[in-house]
Amino acid sequence: MSVMRQIDIGRQYLGLAEDEILARIQARKEELADRLLILGHHYQRDSVYRFADLKGDSLKLSREAAAIKDREFLVFCGVHFMAEAADILAADNQKVLLPHLDAGCPMADMASSAAIAAAWKELTVVTGLAGRDIIPITYVNSSASVKAFVGEHGGSVCTSSNAKEVLAWALDQGRMVFFFPDQHLGRNASWMLDIPDEQVVLWRRGEPMGGNRENDLNNARVVLWDGYCEVHMRIFPEHVSSWRATAPEATIIVHPECRNEVVRAADLYGSTEGIIKAVAGGAPGSHWVIGTEINLVQRLADEYPDKIIHSLTPGCLCPTMDAVGPANLLWVLDNLAEGRIVNQVRVDPETAAQARKSLNQMLAI
Numbered sequence: 001m002s003v004m005r006q007i008d009i010g011r012q013y014l015g016l017a018e019d020e021i022l023a024r025i026q027a028r029k030e031e032l033a034d035r036l037l038i039l040g041h042h043y044q045r046d047s048v049y050r051f052a053d054l055k056g057d058s059l060k061l062s063r064e065a066a067a068i069k070d071r072e073f074l075v076f077c078g079v080h081f082m083a084e085a086a087d088i089l090a091a092d093n094q095k096v097l098l099p100h101l102d103a104g105c106p107m108a109d110m111a112s113s114a115a116i117a118a119a120w121k122e123l124t125v126v127t128g129l130a131g132r133d134i135i136p137i138t139y140v141n142s143s144a145s146v147k148a149f150v151g152e153h154g155g156s157v158c159t160s161s162n163a164k165e166v167l168a169w170a171l172d173q174g175r176m177v178f179f180f181p182d183q184h185l186g187r188n189a190s191w192m193l194d195i196p197d198e199q200v201v202l203w204r205r206g207e208p209m210g211g212n213r214e215n216d217l218n219n220a221r222v223v224l225w226d227g228y229c230e231v232h233m234r235i236f237p238e239h240v241s242s243w244r245a246t247a248p249e250a251t252i253i254v255h256p257e258c259r260n261e262v263v264r265a266a267d268l269y270g271s272t273e274g275i276i277k278a279v280a281g282g283a284p285g286s287h288w289v290i291g292t293e294i295n296l297v298q299r300l301a302d303e304y305p306d307k308i309i310h311s312l313t314p315g316c317l318c319p320t321m322d323a324v325g326p327a328n329l330l331w332v333l334d335n336l337a338e339g340r341i342v343n344q345v346r347v348d349p350e351t352a353a354q355a356r357k358s359l360n361q362m363l364a365i
């Protein structure tokens with residue numbers, strides 16, 4: 001597996017008016033017809049998202065796409081780890097393409113498999129725990145090689161909807177859980193399971209013993225990697241209290257990538273799918289204040305004009321999700337229609353086999 005950078009797609013695309021780009025994407029979609037499946041993550045901008053045949057969060061998209069074996073090209077409008085997961089679950093004849101190769105997830109990039117392996121080794125030495133005593137969990141927002149590490153060590157992937165259940169499973173299996181890369185999802189899942197704060201410790205990258213005392217590590221049940229989502233980090237408890245004062249009747253719902261103080265202060269928390277479901281089920285006229293990426297919040301506001309919908313915090317735009325523009329999508333489709341495959345994301349078979357174990361473990365929980 002190699003990470004490539006996006007090449008310049010050229011002025012013939014970047015100079016086009018958006019209306020023309022959208023019309024040409026539609027024409028290419030019709031031309032490629034049954035050979036093509038476009039997947040769109042909730043955080044994609046509307047001008048791309050509207051062309052998606054499948055819409056959802058990362059795992060839902062990969063699983064649904066994997067069930068459709070007769071489409072040759074899976075164009076994943078999302079970020080790199082999602083395209084990797086789709087390739088891991090895809091059939092051999094299917095090719096996964098990412099319209100913009102610079103669309104990575106900064107949180108996933110905070111945990112390389114080499115850094116995880118080094119920390120794992122240190123943790124086993126300090127605690128004297130070995131093998132199956134430490135169970136690794138990786139959030140789906142991680143590279144294929146990190147998922148493969150987890151598969152090799154008997155752990156599981158989790159998502160923002162099932163982190164609590166996966167953590168409970170892992171705590172039943174071993175003495176300690178090593179959770180990466182999102183410290184906040186791990187802390188929120190630990191909080192939901194009532195694990196005492198002193199048994200949840202943070203592993204700070206680059207510091208000996210992750211910046212902990214030996215005793216604290218020995219008493220820990222959950223060790224959290226210090227990764228985070230910079231988009232959800234823009235949401236603070238003060239935003240919640242400010243909305244409480246402005247609109248006391250509103251329901252405040254936040255994503256569990258937010259810090260624990262925010263999740264505690266909100267009325268509800270949920271994954272992207274959970275947030276959509278909650279708003280969809282709200283009564284006409286109900287007021288929702290949502291703490292997650294702005295494209296999803298804006299889309300909900302458009303889809304439910306009978307409800308009042310606001311973003312909890314201004315400026316929650318994920319810049320790497322936003323890197324995928326309609327011009328990139330058109331460029332990929334033009335190339336496919338002309339017989340060229342560009343921006344294919346491939347996971348080598350050995351890594352894919354181990355990573356698949358960790359994904360299958362999650363599905364079995």
Ligand code: SF4
Nearest residue numbers: 105106107229231318
């Ligand atoms: S919103 Fe956060 S977790 Fe999602 S892709 Fe962007 S940086 Fe990564």
